[in-house]
Amino acid sequence: MSARLKALQEKREKLVADGRAALDEIGSNTDDSRAAELEQRHDTIMTEYDQIEKDLAREERMSRIEKDAEQRRAGKRPIGPDTEARGQDEGEALEYRGVFHKMLAAGGDLSELDKEERALLKSGLVKIDKEERMQTAGTTTAGGYTVPTELAGFIDKAMKDWGPMYDEDICTVVSTTSGNPIKIPTVDDTAKSAGTHTEGTQLTDDGSEDVTFGQKSLDAYIADTEWIKWSFELNQDSYFAIETLLGALLGERLGRKGNAWLTVGTGSSQPQGIVPAAGLGKTAASATAIAADELIDLQHSVNAAYRRSPKCRWMFADSTLQAIRKLKDGQGNYLFQMGDIRVGAPDTLLGKPFSINDDVPAIATGNRSAVFGDFSRYYVRRVGAPLIGVVRERFWPDLGIAGLIRLDGEIGQSGAIKALVQA
DSSP, X not given: OOHHHHHHHHHHHHHHHHHHHHHHHOOTTOOHHHHHHHHHHHHHHHHHHHHHHHHHHHHHHHHHHHHHHHHHHHHTSOOSTTSOOOOOOTTSOOOHHHHHHHHHHTTTXXXXXXXXXXXXXXXXXXXOOXXXXXXXXXXXXXXXXXXXXXXXXXXHHHHHHHOGGGOTTTSEEEEESSOOOEEEXXXXXXXXXXXXXXXXXXXXXSXXXXXXXXXXXXXXXXXXXXXXXXXXXXXXXXXXXXXXXXXXXXXXXXXXXXXXXXXXXXXXXXXXXXXXXSEEEEEOSOSSOOOHHHHHHHHHTSOHHHHTSTTEEEEEOHHHHHHHTTOBXXXXXBSEEOOBTTTTBOOEETTEEEEXXXXXXXXXXXXXXXXXXEGGGEEEEEESSOEEEXXXXXXXXXXXXXXXXXXXXXXXXXXXXXXXXXX
C-alpha cells in the first residue's frame, strides 16, 4: 500500500470520528447558536469526507493499474534457464489455437513445442472410433490431430443455418454421447373408446380391447465431407486461421447433407425423412399448382389434437411459398399473412407458422410439395458434436481436413404430420 493511500484512509477515519463527535455534542440543553455552530461544523466535515472518498477511489484505481502493469512486465521475463524470453502476458492463458498453429507451422514436429505446449495439445485431442475414420485420432504416428475446440461450436451453428430439420425449436432433437440404437415406443389407441356399462354384466375379457404397442428405432447413420487439402506453405504464410475458413465450408456441407437426409431420406441406410414418413393428407388436383382449398383440406387432415401443439407448422420449399403467397380466399384476402417483427409474431399461413426447407420437393408431378402438422412428433437423433479431423502424415508435407456427423430421424406417429401430393 502506498504512503498516500494509507494517509488518505487514516484521514477518512478521523473525519468520521470528528463528524460523530459534533453530532453527539448537540443535546437537549444546547443553545441554538451552539447547535447551529456544531451543525455547520458537521456539514464541513462531511464535505471534506466526500472529497477524501473521491481521492481514495482515484488512488486505489491507480494502485490497481500499477499492479497490473507490474504483473504484465513480470510475464514477459524468462521463465527458466532453458527458455527464451516470451512476449506473452502473464494474464493471457496459453491457447490451444496458438499451440496448434505453432505445431503445424513446424511441419508437425512436436520437438518444437515445450513441455507445457505439448501437454495442452494432448489435452485437446478427440478420439474417433476406427469404424468412423481409418486413421486413429490422437496419436503422433497417425497424424490424427483435431482442430481447436472452438471450431466444433461454429460448425454446429452452421448446420442449423443450412436447414430447419436440425433446429430444436422445430423438431424434437435427442442428443446422445454414443451411437447405440434408441427405441421409441409408439401406440395408437385413437380408434378405441369406452362403452356403456349394464348393471350386473361382467366386463368383456376376450382381448379385443388390448392396447397394441409398436416401436421406432433411432440409429446413428454417418455422413462425411471427404478430404479438403491445403499446402503447408499456405498454412505457414497465412495470417488468418486456415482451418477456421475450411471448417465453415465443412459445416455447410454437413448441414446440406444432414438436412436433406432428415427431409427426404428413404430410411434405408439413412434416416427416414419427414416428407416420405408423413401420412397422405391431400392430393392436389393439379401437378403444377396448389389451390387454396387444398391447403385447408391438408390442414384439417391433421387431427385437432396435433394442431394445438406449439410446434405445429407448415414446411415447404421457397418456390412453393412463392406460389402460395399468391393464393386468396373467397373474399380476396391472401392466405399468407405477414408477421409483426415488433412483437415477435412470425409470418403465418392459415394461422400457423411455416419453415422454408428447400429440400422439400418443388411443385411437380407426383411430388410431396408441402407438409403440415406437429413437428414435435419428428425425432432427430444426433450423436455428440460434429467431428473434425486434421491429418498431416497422409498428405505430407501438405495437410488435410475432413468432417463427419452421426444422426438419424424418424416420425413417431404418421398421422401427426400430413403431406400434400401433387397429381
